[in-house]
Amino acid sequence: MSNKNFKFHFKNDKIDKADSYNLQLNSFTEAMEFAYNKLDQLNEKNHGYRIIGIYEIMMPRSYSKTN
Numbered sequence: 046m047s048n049k050n051f052k053f054h055f056k057n058d059k060i061d062k063a064d065s066y067n068l069q070l071n072s073f074t075e076a077m078e079f080a081y082n083k084l085d086q087l088n089e090k091n092h093g094y095r096i097i098g099i100y101e102i103m104m105p106r107s108y109s110k111t112n
Contacts, residue, residue: 055084
């Protein structure tokens with residue numbers, strides 16, 4: 046069961062581009078696996094990408110400051 050939300054950020058300074066992804070995964074281990082696989086995919090298209098952030102989102106998406 047996917048029960049944790051993760052956000053991923055990648056950046057390529059050579060082409061001045063950043064990519065972000067949101068996924069639901071079971072663990073931080075799965076998040077790391079996704080991040081390094083995605084990094085390989087991105088670098089196949091345009092060499093120079095790096096991981097700049099992997100975050101576990103701890104509050105539900107519907108959360109707001111008024112709650």
